[in-house]
Amino acid sequence: MTELGHGSNVRGIETVATYDSKTGEFVVNTPCESAQKYWIGGAANHATHTIVFAQLHINGRNEGVHAFVVQIRDENENVMPNIQIADCGHKIGLNGVDNGRIWFNNIRVPRENLLNLVADVLPDGQYVSMIDDPDQRFAAFLSPLTLGRVNIAVNAVYISKVAVAIAVRYALSRRAFSVTPDGPETLLLDYPSHQRRLLPLLAKACLMSSAGNFMKRMYVKRTPELNKAIHIYSSALKATLTWQNMTTLQECREACGGQGLKTENRIGIFKAEFDVQSTFEGDNNVLMQQVSKALHAEFLAAKRKKQPFKGLGLEHLNGPCPVIPDYLTSGTLRSSSFQMDLLCLRERDLLKQFAAEVSNYLAKGESREKALMLSYQLAEDLARAFTERTILQIFLEDEKNIPTGSLKDILGLLRSLYVMVCIDESASFLRYGCLSREHVAAARKEVMTLCSELRPHALAIVSSFGIPDAFLSPLAFDWVEANARSYGNE
Secondary structure: OOEOOOOOOHHHOOOEEEEEOOOOEEEEEOOOHHHOEEEEOOOOOOOOEEEEEEEEEEOOEEEEEEEEEEEOEOOOOOEOOOEEEEEOOOOOOOOOOOOEEEEEOOEEEEHHHEOOOOEEEOOOOOEEEOOOOHHHHHHHHHOOHHHHHHHHHHHHHHHHHHHHHHHHHHHOOOEEEEOOOOOOEEEHHHOHHHHHHHHHHHHHHHHHHHHHHHHHHHHHOOOHHHHHHHHHHHHHHHHHHHHHHHHHHHHHHHHOHHHHHOHHHOHHHHHHHHHHHHOOOOOHHHHHHHHHHHHHHHHHHHHHHOOOOOOOOHHHHHOOOOOOOOOOOHHHHOOHHHHHHHHHHHHHHHHHHHHHHHHHHHHOOOOHHHHHHHOHHHHHHHHHHHHHHHHHHHHHHHHHOOOOOHHHHHHHHHHHHHHHHHHHHOOHHHHOOOOOHHHHHHHHHHHHHHHHHHHHHHHHHHHHOOOOHHHOOHHHOOHHHHOOOOOOOO
């Protein structure tokens, strides 16, 4: 799908497949250098076939982007005639994947090689499809990409868990400095500042794990009616979870000091290997723009039809506007009802402001696309607000199913830490008047308290991830022994 000149804008790809009704074949061609296929996994050395996305031309009419099976090597791995392949070159990570570039010089493929679930071309060149609307047809063509986004989002959480487990276990065995002149050195995780660095990452990994599982369940049980919701959720979670993964990896690398640079300790390598997740299967910033556009469309549809909001967790918009107390105690801050009210309030306000700003630009004569583009600041904050509220809501559903006891108490601490850190790290609550300066200061103070309460449970929580020892690193175990001198063969 990806070309040198087009990535996120799939509609703009330049490769052309022209139907020849005389032979019943498609002629696939790379018309210019920017149309070369780029980053194609497996293409550089081994793949024998590829699925080529190209503009389908029939009798001079462009029917839009379609997919074709094309053979690029024979059974002896020789490149087929009129095809040129080159390696993409060395990358910062994932060099085990032989990403390649491909040029096609009027390659002929049988009519049957068109992937025709959504549309087909009859032998005489007649174009047929059960979906008349070109936009809906294009969306149907791209719907298989959703699986990739679900997998990437879930994978990002897995990697975050590995990194946090390594960093926490190291912080529970590495000591530095003494509180008293002759006293023992202090464990890293007993420093409040180190707790603040790692334990919020642990809380986010836990809540995002619930969100990833929710996304997997929704995809496995998908129905045509759920396709739109799956697209929005997968876009929001893919972007948010992969961004958080990179943040987690960087903090954990630094929290492990110089040892974090060693290849065998994995975290530094993970940074290079998983950086690509932010841009493949959908650029994160573009995906979040799609989320805000979808929410805007839902808002307009509900207002136009004068019907209540339904789906995507937007039902909270049907009720009265939440009211935040003037004074926030620790108990209030940890209340799940307060936490949901706060995140719903922010989302509600941002959605209304976003819709109003877009409407204002439209009234000034701007096109809808230009109006949405000019409102990007509110769009970014809205997409983030939607995603953070979604993650909290999913976790609350999981937490609700746990019986009263110590596990439920720990889940409550993790949830509260997640929300307090969301407040502490985002200016949006203050910027849009959801909270006062005193509220934000109280939340920031609560982060420290929650970290200290989670500290005794940190090892149990990372152990509950069930990560095999072989997937961790020497740093997570006896790192002194792992670095001991070898006397065997000196």
